[in-house]
Amino acid sequence: MNYILFDGPQRNDLLPFTFTRPVADIRIGVLTIREKWENLLEERTSTKTEDHLAGKWPLKVSEKNILIDSSVIPTKSLVEKIVSLNSNEKLIKGDKLIAYFQSGEKNIDVSSLEPINFEEEILTVDxxxxxxxxxxxxxxxxxxxxxxxxxxxxxxxxxxxxxxxxxxxxxxxxxxxxxxxxxxxxxxxxxxxxxxxxxxxxxxxxxxxxxxxxxxxxxxxxxxxxxxxxxxxxxxxxxxxxxxxxxxxxxxxxxxxGEWCNIGADSNNSNLKNNYAEVRLWNYNTENFARTGLQFCGLIMGDHSKCGINTMFNTGTVVGVSANIFGSGFPRNFIPGFSWGGSAGTTTYKLEKALETMELVMKRRDVELTSHDRDILKHAFDYSAKWRKA
Missing domain, CATH: 2.160.10 (UDP N-Acetylglucosamine Acyltransferase; domain 1)
Known part of the structure; x- marks a missing residue:
């Protein structure tokens, strides 16, 4: 059996982390979600994801495939249900599609499959x-x-x-x-x-x-x-x-x-509002601030972003990919990717300069910035442009 982890609709609610990785490669607990599935399945997985990520995470399709929503955290009992799926079946939890069987490369109408309800509670990253x-x-x-x-x-x-x-x-x-x-x-x-x-x-x-x-x-x-x-x-x-x-x-x-972030000395974030109210976080999907239901919520920082010494982050701040933040005062609680500056204002962190820095940072740890990485980062740069100042 061939197992494929697919990005469901929640991937856009997981930005900025899913600018640079599939949902399956988010780390929660000790392992990434992919590592958890591969450990319990005792099989390698591939990924069905966005086009700009497919070069680094290619999709592998065979005659018999089971596709699994990668926002779901696996358990032994869940894996047992999934591996026993037949060709006309899908596994669900309420209205949540967990997994389904697909023969060959041709996409199928998932709604036509026989639903099998998973009785136990599931843990998801939405x-x-x-x-x-x-x-x-x-x-x-x-x-x-x-x-x-x-x-x-x-x-x-x-x-x-x-x-x-x-x-x-x-x-x-x-x-x-x-x-x-x-x-x-x-x-x-x-x-x-x-x-x-x-x-x-x-x-x-x-x-x-x-x-x-x-x-x-x-x-x-x-x-x-x-x-x-x-x-x-x-x-x-x-x-x-x-x-x-x-x-x-x-x-x-x-x-x-995320990965390749750096927090400068004596930097702090607030994780509780002065009025103890619910924290709202920037959501890329709705382009608005989403209710979290949480009283404690701090900093969400995308890959390759950095801040200088003594930086202060407000409660519920979202920083995109490859932002460079510095200076006194509190920056905005949404900092678009490839921004350069702080509370006094930001300009665009030029893509070429950002890539030069990334290459140097990664080289120190003997990691290569590949052509696939560059394509992914250019996509994040272009996607974030509408929120950046020139």
Missing amino acids: NTWDIFSKNGEAIELDFEMITKGRSSAKIDDSNFVKAVENIFIEEGAVVENCSLNASSGPIYIGKNATIMEGSLIRGPFAICQGAIIKMGAKIYGPTTVGPYCKVGGEVNNSVFFQNSNKGHDGFLGNSVL
Whole structure:
């Protein structure tokens, strides 16, 4: 059987992250959504996504295909239902299409398929704020899947540890003279990760392969530090996708950072309005501010965006792809992609200059900025133009 993860209509509500990746490659919990599906299916997947992403994530079609909505977080029981689908069936949860069978390359009328209702609750990522607000549940699911039947590496005696049964350390990780409190949720420490001395970690928490927590950091769960990120200061209920840095003091709370982001020293975001009201977030799909239903909501930052030292972000700020933010005062709570400036105003960050910087940043970690990447970033640049100032 060939498994395809498709971007459903919610992909536009997940911008700016889906400017530069399919929904399946969003990280929530320990793993990306794709990694979760491939782990449980024990099969590789391909992607049905937007044309500008298809070069980097090509679609593979065979005689027998099952297409799965990639906004759905898999569980063992859900996977069992999906792999048993017959050629005339689709799996649904209420009015949500989860998966369906397709023969060959010809698209089918999904409405004509026999519906099979999935009885259990499902976890979905439908909005940007779901990534941090549902991160605790996702960490719990991933922790159970990753660690089942395995033994943790030894925890160094220099650490203060609480609820040791909820802590798992992979080979090559270095954790010394730290506080690891897993009484409120599991703590997962990935291969070759480092948590420097004096750090205070409260679960649910995940640090992925090769990532670093700087000395004296204070991390409140549910928080995920993705592969090769560097994080310091105070962090609460936030998700770092991969290769992003917040290496110094300053607060980040109820937030999501994509890949290749950098937060300058002593930068802070607000995650609670002064009047304690519900936070609204910019939505690219409606071109308006959407109700989140949340009282705590911080910073949403797309790939390759950066801010200078002492930057202040208002509650519920959305930053697009490759913005460069600096200066005193609070910038707007929606900063379009490829903007250059801050509270005093912004201009366009020229695409050629932005690509030059990206290439240098990625080269430091031996990662190539490919022609596919350039095409994707040009699409994000063009798409964001209507909201930018010249």
